[in-house]
Amino acid sequence: MMQDGQEPYTISLTDLRPAEWLQKMNDLGDVSGFFEPLGKHHNAVFVEKGDTLLVSFESLPAIQALSDDARPVGFDLARDNDWSCLTVISNRDTWFRDGEVYGFFDQMTDDGFFEDFEQVIFFGAGPCGYAACAYSVASPGATVIALEPQATLDPRVTEWDDRFTHMRKTDFTDRYGFAPDMLEAAKAAFIVYDPQDQLGAMHAALFERAGNKRLRARLLGGGMQAHMNHMGILEPLVTGAAKGQLDDALFARLYRKRRDYVTYCKKLFATVEAHERPLMAAAVCSHIVETFGGPRYRRKLKAMQQSTDPEAGTSED
Template sequence: MTAQENRFAPDLSALSRSEWLTALRRIGEDFGFAESLGKKHAGIFVEEGDTLLVSFESMGAIETLSDTRTPLGFDMVGTRGWSSLSLLSRGDTWFRDPELYAFFDQLLDDGFFDEFETVIFYGAGPAGYAAGAYSVAAPGARVMMLQPQATLDPRITEWDDRFIEMRRQSFTDRYGYAPDMIEAAQQGYVLYDPRERLDSMHAALFARPNVTRLRMPFMGTALQADLRALDLLPSLLTAVAEDRLTTETFARVLRARRDHPPYLRRLLARLDAEGRKGLARRLCRNVVARMEAPRFRRRLAQLEAPDD
């Protein structure tokens, strides 16, 4: 199978949750392997090309963000001819589970990652933490993390009060502190909105010689959803695989947000909050000239009214 033939395109959108899990397991068994990793995790491997995407995703995120209810790696199998190892979680677990530790230990012992020319670890939020933490099992891999947490160990990140219920979970044993785990990676990328204070503070903890932090101002706290809506993840992952994701390349790719209403609304809200009427006026004029945008048209009328 070649990427151009695009034969691998399963659509599981019409299935119930139990049918969906069965179908994912069957796909793994037919094309690679499927592993149950305790009560909350599973691994699905699809073998195809010599580039491997190791993606960490929650089942809920897959069901919400994918039109076909399939892991991101399946898209890369079908469109790029890559291989895919999808690690799935029931809810946000940060993939902290001894069965997962043992699974990656076994992959390392078996030389699994050595079979591929290029290995990319990917995840967002809690799954971004996992992508960084488990990348140590594949020295020389590339790692792309969207707004990852570095750790939830309160001794280091007590300032993050979003996930207090996870403070009893150990982040200090195997595959623990993500910024240390990516030191063996060829290159790591942390994508984050610098205006989101807690995400920005976690991103700062990833400061390493082999890590590039890529800023996404005004994109908010749902970067994975926005990048999927803009269909930018495949091109970004391809740039990572080909060692050409630079700050300049990223800026060019991110220009697509100029046509993304959620981004434009956040930008307008910020300009209004700061009282920057001139810039708000220019933004509204630009947007209404390019697209149907009633909110921006109304705001422009207010900004251009004689008494404003």
């Protein structure tokens, strides 16, 4: 049981089975706001804090896999900004296509829940990014940040996407359905995608319309939320959007931190090497060696130097 006065956003939920984790969320909601089961596959927890509300969509497996404390990323974003937080949690990737979830947002709208806040922000990534866009229509004037979201999985529209064929029987045509259309009432929507990820970029193209801003995060497709969190740019990205400051220039400044992120640098090296660009590959490999070290990349760099200059590196032999 959570004690009164405990800071809800710093709670540790590690090493808990799913049922235990949800019980902790239930206890937290009882003390700090509310907890509401939404059918068999979804739950919602609300923590009341400031006049800004962050609505975060997350899946329990991702939360437990990606967070050291098994906390929703929405909690960390809200804590850093003293925001209230409504976290809608799925027990797997469902794209939140469930009548119980529809009914929950209908009820929140009817009760004027979102109107009690000066600002409302919707956030999610991947399937949860789809949901952030789709359900933002429940709060006209909201700001939306979605990382590599799908627009729909309706096979009549996206039959080219063969990644989620198990979802093709799920109805994406009824309420809260086509995510780009649901953004029409948003104050601003930011769609962050990887142009190198062909299928993800095709989904992002469906969001191209007035009021939406697409931002290119090259080579971060697949796990973009975790990558941005490790780079330390997820929170300033969301905060910048909330303040109305997020534009191409701010995103470019934040995204420069990729140069100090080893995963990005290794992806970049693999890409330029595959495209047979030896000079650029050598430059990237040299940056990896100088910044992060690693015997594998030292050997690669030495081999590339010797291939262009047979005399290079002989002093070490």
